[in-house]
Amino acid sequence: MESSNPKQKIRINENRTIGREEKTFIVAEIGQNHNGEMENARKLIDVAAEAGVDAAKFCKRHIPSELTEEAYNRPYRGPQSFGETYGEHREFLELTRDQHSQLAEYARGKGLIYFASACDRKSVDDMEYIGVPLYKVASRDLTNIPLIEYMAQTQKPIIMSTGMATERDIEHALKTIYEYHNKVVLLNCTSEYPCDIEHVNMNKMDTIKETWGTIVGYSGHTVGIQMPTVAVARGAKVVEKHITLHRHMRGSDHSASLEPEGLEKVVRDVRNTEKCMGDGKIEVKEYMKESKKKLARSLVLDKSIKEGEKLTENHLTLKSPGTGIIWRNRGKVVGLKAKDDYSADVLVEENMFR
Structure with missing residues (x-):
């Protein structure tokens, strides 16, 4: 038929x-x-x-x-x-x-x-x-x-x-x-x-x-x-x-x-x-991006680090906002040395390490 x-x-x-x-x-x-x-x-x-x-x-x-x-x-x-x-x-x-x-x-x-x-x-x-x-x-x-x-x-x-x-x-x-x-x-x-x-x-x-x-x-x-x-x-x-x-x-x-x-x-x-x-796509739509920036988690220093000290996972925790490095991308900074002294509770950024 x-x-x-x-x-x-x-x-x-x-x-x-x-x-x-x-x-x-x-x-x-x-x-x-x-x-x-x-x-x-x-x-x-x-x-x-x-x-x-x-x-x-x-x-x-x-x-x-x-x-x-x-x-x-x-x-x-x-x-x-x-x-x-x-x-x-x-x-x-x-x-x-x-x-x-x-x-x-x-x-x-x-x-x-x-x-x-x-x-x-x-x-x-x-x-x-x-x-x-x-x-x-x-x-x-x-x-x-x-x-x-x-x-x-x-x-x-x-x-x-x-x-x-x-x-x-x-x-x-x-x-x-x-x-x-x-x-x-x-x-x-x-x-x-x-x-x-x-x-x-x-x-x-x-x-x-x-x-x-x-x-x-x-x-x-x-x-x-x-x-x-x-x-x-x-x-x-x-x-x-x-x-x-x-x-x-x-x-x-x-x-x-x-x-x-x-x-x-x-x-x-x-x-x-x-x-x-909706369209069924799994993605962060434009109307969700502000919420993600505000609420998602980023890498934050859990303890202070001295200039020249190598960053390890033990230095890290996760906190909001979600504008920084996510956990699965921690390899971008872990193992690198700090360019300066940084105190705890600071959002981790790639330009802080070399």
Whole structure:
């Protein structure tokens, strides 16, 4: 199988690229936390924009393509339900193509990239009509090869979650996409809502990178803000987090989602994590030199020495400042004779000896 180059850059639009040397692509996963209401959807886009994320992602389903008649008619009554049957519940949460088009225009006006998890061919067609620049494949659809192929034919980048996938599932999905392009990001994900912290398995991201060589990322369902930062420190170049207006809103995804303040903190912490990673070089940077001069150790006379007396290690100790000779360079002066009388506690310099 052809594999993606881990150093590759995936162009999303004229202003944004996903890549190893690029800043993390932060996705606010709105999904269906709008609860079927356009006002909520716009407010969530506002939250995403104000927090400073890169993209707002929704979910698009064509319910007849989604459910069998039996599944549609299954009773679905409960505190999180929006309908008497599961199908009615799902339909209540769906936005039309025109509504998505309005939201896409609204998001773009806020400087956000708008895209969706398209769950069927009809939904891909709807997103193509809107003009999204990339797609998301939910982990449940990694075995939905006809959908993945249909999506790949658009030649647009694809982000895939791997929460419900086996290695063989991932292999088959990638092979399908590579028939058309290699603009793929694989996300470490655990399909548990909310996800127990012990089930995150962040090391899986390394396995994905080593096995398939793709750009990697993290889609999280844990409560709290810590995991996206951990993921970025481990090399994630895409981070996706569910957002909500209030965690106690009606609907199954809200409890594992971030409220506005939490999303702002995630963006802040991810950007600070990127800044702290550095270039990996072991060296004394310019901004550390003054501290080194002040705090490091230099050769100092531990006892006085007479003119003509030979300097030995017994004459020496180490003290600050760090502007003099370091211990490993003591051979520059040890064994030489003093040019003058020097008292104890004097910083040793080469011109004091001959």
